[in-house]
Structures are given as structure tokens and as C-alpha cells.
Amino acid sequence: MSATPTRKFTLLPMLGHTKGKRSAVTCALKCDNACAGDVCNTSSNSYFRDIASATMSRRAALGLGAAGALAVALGSAVTSPETANAAGLSKAAKEGFGKSKLKFTAIPSVDAAVDAVTVPDGFTWQPVIRWGDPIFKDAPAFDLNNQTAAAQEKQFGYNNDYTDIIEVPGSKGNRAVLFSNHEYTNENIMFPASMPAEQVRAVGAAAHGLSVVELERKNKNKPWSYVQGADLNRRYLNSTVYELTGPVAGSALVKTVADPSGRAIKGTLGNCAGGTTPWGTILSGEENFNGYFAAPGTSAADKRYGLTSKATARQWELDDPRFDTRNAGYANESNRFGWIVEVDPFDPTSTPKKHSSLGRFKHEGANVIVAKSGHVVAYSGDDERFDYLYKFVSKDKYREGDRKHNMTLLSAGNLYVAKFTGNSPAAEITGTGAVPSDGSFDGIGEWLPLVVDGKSAVAGMSVEEVLVYTRLAADKVGPTKMDRCEDVEPSLHTGKVYVACTNNSNRGTGTNEAATEVNPRNQNRDGHIVEITETGDQTSTTFTWNLLMVCGDPAQGDVTYFSGFPADKVSPISCPDNLAFDSVGNLWISTDGAPSGIGRADGLFKVTLDGAERGKVEQFLAVPQDAETCGPIVHDEERSVFVSVQHPGEDGTFEAPRSYFPDYVAAGSTPAAGQVRAPRPAVIQVFRG
Secondary structure (H helix, E strand, C coil): CCCCECCCCCCCCCCCCCCCCCCHHHHHHHCCCHHHCCCCCCCCCCCECCCCCCCCCCCCCCCCCCCCCCCCCCCCCCCCHHHHHHHHCCHHHHHCCCCCCCCCCCCCCCECCCCCCECCCCEEEEEEEECCCECCCCCCCCCCCCCCHHHHCCECCCCEEEEEEEECCCCCCCEEEEEEEECCCCHHHHCCCCCEHHHHHHHHHHCCEEEEEEEECCCCCCCCEECCCCCCCEEECCCCEEEEECCCCCCHHHCCCCCCCCCEEECCCCEEEEEECCCCCEEEEECCHHHHCECCCCCHHHHHCCCECCCCCCCHHHCCHHHECCCCCCCCHHHHCCCEEEECCCCCCCCCEEEHHHCCCCECCCEEEECCCCEEEEEEEECCEEECEEEEEEEEECCCCCHHHHCCHHHCEEEEEEEEEECCCHHHCCEECCCCCCCCCEEEEEEEEEEECCEECCCCCCHHHHHHCHHHHHHHHCCCCEECEEEEEECCCCCCEEEEECCECCCCCCCCCCCCCCCCECCECCCEEEEEEECCCCCCCEEEEEEEEECECHHHCCCCECCCCCHHHCCCECCEEEEEECCCCCEEEEECCCHHHCCECCEEEEECCCHHHCCCEEEEEECCCCCEEEEEEEEHHHCEEEEEEECCCCCCCCCCCCCCCCCCCCCCCCCCCCCCCCCCCEEEEEEEC
């Protein structure tokens, strides 16, 4: 373990191959250059699209009831599960979409080189919390030039992604807890080149994980600020122990020399999107965990999950043997990641959980809705080219006000994977994104069982094997290959489910599957949104579907589709990533890749879902140079929006930063000569001001 200073991450195989403003550095650090490697899914699953005809929330402000329940103030629907599911529509939806109090004039697209947060006229923004902000009483102030692991463990982590704000019961709206996960780190811009390698690795590791911090404000018309040293503040680190629940707990497939019980897992990695449950806990998806492990790389499972024998970008395997699964006793360590994590933000002493019943893959997140039957249903996308969409249905039922019981619901249930069938002739799916002759992309679908009633539905695989090697199990039952299912959000207003398919530049290239009706564009640069309607309630095994939009910029000649809304009257949008709803059911989309690949900044967009303006896209904000928009929360009734700004200035270095977000000296100015500053990922609030 040499103390030689190091400059990390100089190998960038995606350099010159990314689309739009996507950085090759982001590809290296976030997803281990997934698009530069072989496609993980080499199964022969096909998409059935040529048939004559077809017979055809997300984290929401859920009313949590009486004793022990939590009042939730979130950026989505404000109805209770019961209201939302009665007759399929909430009161707000019945009264019509688009009546939000958050009125704004859409901003024009912003050049990707602009190092600023751009918001509509009449709005302003400020940080709520930034990387390095101290969250405990004894935490030191952030010192960019003298970082230590001990300090970082007591400070807000790096690259915040999923974010939510939950009101503290009895606080009259003046106190809340903020949850954020920390997806990955960019040591190039975090640390000077002279910092010893061991220190780089240690501080970088401490900047991963999760954070919970208390917020306060004077009243609902004032912005939030975080409270250092508050009782509920907590950091979840690589040393934090998570309880593994469900059928895999105690399995030989997850035991290691450090945990012979197979039930106690240290840390969480690659966390991306998430969800908030009806009982007020937070879910977070372990996504690109493969990039943290050196592995044999030869088994079918290693290949299917993108595990290789090359040195990892961060080289934690030099300090901790568990990150090299070739080491004796640690062959199963990578099997302990790729799960949905659940944490209780109101109990800083609680043990967080990893739920094996929801399967192991690159979870973007998980989002829960209570079905009419009372069962809890969680939707989750596998964020990889040509991978699948999943649904979990709980064994037991939700009990209003019984939080202790409800916190067990994700430990047992049925797991399904989606198969889509289109209703247009194959010849009409041209790969350009052109709409078929019936005027829409649509069809029927089926949820194919993987685990049902505690038994495996996959021939030749046990329940434990299905849940640990979920990708391999799904390959056997023939689901539909998708274009990177990222966030999957059920609307509490209508019960419909929205799937953000971010992009897939490999579709239709070489031997890869070509365009299908549910993924209608070859070399899909811009992505699309799928809208699912379950046949019965959310526990149904059949559904109908249509595409809400096929993204892009019509002004640049892109073939697009916005549910019939005039394409020349929408804000150009590309690479949909995270989704949210406002209080009257409009969909909000944050992007990761920028509009149509022509060098525009990522942003947050509102989409009307109903009525004459269905499909209308309006851009609300844009984020700074190199940054991605994550974790949107829309408090439209308070005329306020929150986003996590991730990886600003990604292509810079510590010595030569490309962004000064969020600590700008003044509009258009830069630091004084000799003053070293770095961009700091942050959660920001946008409000009337």
C-alpha cells in the first residue's frame, strides 16, 4: 500500500464516444464504463411485437394515519393510499391536471458550458446542504485542503442523488428530515494531486453511503436550512451494518469469512434513485456496485453483472480484502450488494435493512404503492442496456398506523419481470422513432413470475439462486429487453406507472436487438417514457402500456413523439432519469445526458399528463456545467422545488476546476488568483423570491 501521491482515473475508454454533454469521466466513475464493455445481457429473449390487435407513489405525501404514523411532506401526490386507489383517481386528478400553484414560464435550453443554476423569472435558489457540510456537533468545518476520513465521516457525503424531505410530526411544517444517498466520488476534483493515495481512498470511501439531516425554517414561506448537531442526523458509512432480510438471509451464497452468518452486511454502494414508503421509511437502490470489486470475471454470474478482474477505479481492494472476491473467504462479497436498502430516518439507532425479496440487480431505485387489495407493490428498474423492469408484491398487507408491521412488508412476497407486446406490424417499427399508423406506441404486457408464494418459478433455480442471480433467472423466462429502465414511479392520482428509459446507444447495432415498439428507436440517444396501466390493481399480472413520449429536439431534426402534443411547442428533453409528481398529478422529469446531444445543460421538466395539453413539456431549471439533475422534489403548494445537483465540474481537476457551484463569488466572477476552490455537489431549493 504505497503512500505515493496519485492522480486517479486517467483511463477513459468512453472518451470521444459519449453522446451530448455526457462526460467520459462520469462513465468511468459512476458505471465502470458499462457502454465501453460488452453488453451484459446476451440472452436470446425476443420481443413479440407483430400482432393484429391488442386486448387490451413514487414517494408521495401519503397519509400515515393515527398512532405512530408520520406526516410526510414530499414532492409528489398528497393523497393517502386509500384515497388514491378509490375508483382509480384521486380528488386532484378528478378535478383536472395542471392546476398547480407553481406557475412559471418555461426557460429556454441552456448551453452546457454555462456554470450556473438557471431558474424561471421570479424564482431564486440557494443550497440546503453541500458536500462536506458538518452535520454533527463535533464535526469539523469543511477544509478542502486538509480533508481526512475522520472528518468526512461526520460531514455530508458526495454526489447526492435520491433526496426526500419528510416533515417531523407535530412540527407544524417548520421541521423536517432530509434524506440523501451518495452515489459515487470523483477524486480528481475532490483532492489535490499531492494527496497520498491511501488518504484519497479513505476520504473517498467515507464520502459514500447515505445521510440524514434535520431541517428547519421559520414558516412555510421561508426556505429550509439544515441543523448541525440535530438529534436525527446520521451518516451511513462502509462500516455501518445492514441486516439482510428475506429468503437469502443466512444463505451460503452470501456468507463470507467476515460474516459467516450471511445476515450482516457492511456498507452500501453505488446508491442511485430511491423511494419513500407509505410508512415513512426511505428506500435506496444499490446500482453500479460492480465497479467497486475486483473479481475472477469468468463465471456466468460475474459476466452477467459486469464484474471483471481489472483493478477498480478507486482501488479499495488495496485496503480491504472484501473488495477483491478472488481473496480466500470473500468469493460471495459482491453478492451482498445490488439490493434495495431501507432506512428509518426517524430512528438514528436503527439497523438499516437490505431486502433480498426484491431481487439483486442494478437497482435504480424502488417505489411503493398500496394496492386496493392492501398489498404493497414496489416497482424497480435494472439500469443497464437491454435489461429488465421488475415488480414486487408483498405477501402481507399494509396496516394503516401499524408502522412496526409495515416495516416488515418488503421482507417476503412475489417477484415478477415485465414482458411487453406491441400491437403494430413489425414493418411499422422502423427504428427512427416514427409513430405507427395507429397513432401511438402501445400494446399489452405480462408480469412473468420469478418467485411466487415462497417458491421459485424458474426451472432449475432455487429461490435463493433466483434472488441472488436475478438477472440470470429473468433471462430464462423471456422478459423484454429495455433501454435502461431508470426511475419507475407509480402515480397515486391515477395508479398508472411511469418508466424512464434513459437511452441505449447499442440498440440495433451489430448483433444487438433492434428497435421494438416499446423501445422504438435504434441507437437510442435520447430515451423515452413508458406509461403502464395495470389490468386490475397493482397486484395484477397483466397490463396495457403506451409511450408517453419519445424524447429529443424537433428543432434539430429529431423524430419525437409527445402523446400527440405539437412537437414544436415543447421544451427539448433528452435522457429522462428521475421522476416525481406534484400535488395535482403532473409528472416532473430530471435528465442525465442533456437535450438531444447538442451540448445543452441537464435540467428539470414538467409534463402535463391529462387533457388537451397531455405531453406538453416545460423546462423549469437547468444545472451547472457538467452536472446532472437528480432527486427532484416538487412542493408546488408551497411554490418550491428541490433538486440534487450531482457531479458539477466533472471534467475538471482540483487544481483547475470547471465549476464553482454552489459557492459562486458573484454572478460571472471567479475566485481570486491563487485561491483554490472545488465544485461541491449539493441539494438546492428553488423558490419564489
